Amino acid sequence: MIVRKNVGRASPFLLVLLAFGFFIGTYNLCILVMHKSGRSISVDSNDPIVSRPDGLSVGGSVKFHVALTATDAPYSKWQCRIMYYWYKKMKEMPGSDMGGFTRVLHSGNPDNLMDEIPTMIVDPLPDGLDQGYIVLNRPWAFVQWLEKAVIEEEYILMAEPDHVFVNPLPNLAHGDNPAAFPFFYIKPAEHEKIVRKYYPEEMGPVTNVDPIGNSPVIIKKSILEKIAPTWMNVSLQMKDDPETDKAFGWVLEMYGYAVASALHGVRHILRDDFMLQPPWDLEVGKKFIIHYTYGCDYNMKGELTYGKIGEWRFDKRSHLQGPPPKNLSLPPPGVPESVVRLVKAVNEATANIPNWDTP
Numbered sequence: 001m002i003v004r005k006n007v008g009r010a011s012p013f014l015l016v017l018l019a020f021g022f023f024i025g026t027y028n029l030c031i032l033v034m035h036k037s038g039r040s041i042s043v044d045s046n047d048p049i050v051s052r053p054d055g056l057s058v059g060g061s062v063k064f065h066v067a068l069t070a071t072d073a074p075y076s077k078w079q080c081r082i083m084y085y086w087y088k089k090m091k092e093m094p095g096s097d098m099g100g101f102t103r104v105l106h107s108g109n110p111d112n113l114m115d116e117i118p119t120m121i122v123d124p125l126p127d128g129l130d131q132g133y134i135v136l137n138r139p140w141a142f143v144q145w146l147e148k149a150v151i152e153e154e155y156i157l158m159a160e161p162d163h164v165f166v167n168p169l170p171n172l173a174h175g176d177n178p179a180a181f182p183f184f185y186i187k188p189a190e191h192e193k194i195v196r197k198y199y200p201e202e203m204g205p206v207t208n209v210d211p212i213g214n215s216p217v218i219i220k221k222s223i224l225e226k227i228a229p230t231w232m233n234v235s236l237q238m239k240d241d242p243e244t245d246k247a248f249g250w251v252l253e254m255y256g257y258a259v260a261s262a263l264h265g266v267r268h269i270l271r272d273d274f275m276l277q278p279p280w281d282l283e284v285g286k287k288f289i290i291h292y293t294y295g296c297d298y299n300m301k302g303e304l305t306y307g308k309i310g311e312w313r314f315d316k317r318s319h320l321q322g323p324p325p326k327n328l329s330l331p332p333p334g335v336p337e338s339v340v341r342l343v344k345a346v347n348e349a350t351a352n353i354p355n356w357d358t359p
């Protein structure tokens with residue numbers, strides 16, 4: 001007679017072995033599913049890369065040319081001067097891949113900054129074509145610049161006058177994959193009906209249109225040369241369509257670039273650390289660019305009063321007719337570090353730029 005002891009029990013070693021095998025199987029299944037669905041896996045919750053295109057190529061520390069489009073209006077000029085000051089300072093710091101610099105001036109005529117900032121003059125759009133939306137000149141300016149300029153660098157950073165470099169900027173692009181900042185208000189999927197007017201279904205899912213604008217973007221010059229004319233044409237078509245114009249408003253040209261890139265099959269590496277936008281982003285940290293497009297309004301308790309003029313404020317639109325004064329007052333205690341850093345950066349630039357008060 002055979003007597004069985006411990007019926008229904010397994011040895012501890014066997015249980016551990018089975019559990020480990022189940023874990024490995026489950027892990028491999030998850031990896032397979034995520035791979036098939038095109039989702040990326042990040043082991044670092046603080047990873048600044050929001051998404052990577054499939055088949056990401058490996059890049060290196062290759063120099064990029066910094067280019068921004070501008071007008072000859074006083075409002076544009078003082079921002080360009082501050083931007084260029086911080087470009088020169090950050091270019092020389094370890095970790096920077098910045099190369100040359102060009103202000104692409106689309107007013108058609110020289111101005112008083114020609115000797116201060118490297119500049120190429122290009123033509124504005126024909127009268128009336130921008131319909132009062134001056135940003136439409138940006139893609140046309142890049143088309144002309146790319147055709148006329150001798151650009152030594154293989155890559156280009158498309159920047160804007162209201163950018164301040166706060167950390168040395170490396171080349172965030174990888175091979176043919178450009179790098180861009182994801183804007184929370186660029187939502188192609190929510191506007192699919194409109195996007196499909198310019199990006200038809202046969203081109204692929206609307207998720208191929210990245211949630212970006214043209215700036216900041218680091219991109220291969222050869223790729224931008226292909227995208228830029230399409231970007232210009234799509235943006236003009238969007239402006240001519242009342243439904244699109246109403247839906248996209250002041251960010252229409254940003255959608256134009258995003259759609260044009262998708263039409264050329266270009267996907268961007270989305271870098272959340274590329275830029276911050278006070279007052280919503282509170283700390284600079286390791287991010288590279290401050291974009292001061294929003295007004296910063298606070299009471300003297302350091303509380304944000306957005307939408308209402310604060311007791312303390314910094315808003316670039318307060319200086320449409322000429323440059324802000326030197327030595328702006330610092331924010332009251334309690335205001336986020338990003339806003340303090342911005343004002344200090346403006347003050348440093350204005351203290352060191354010769355003839356600052358010249359409009």
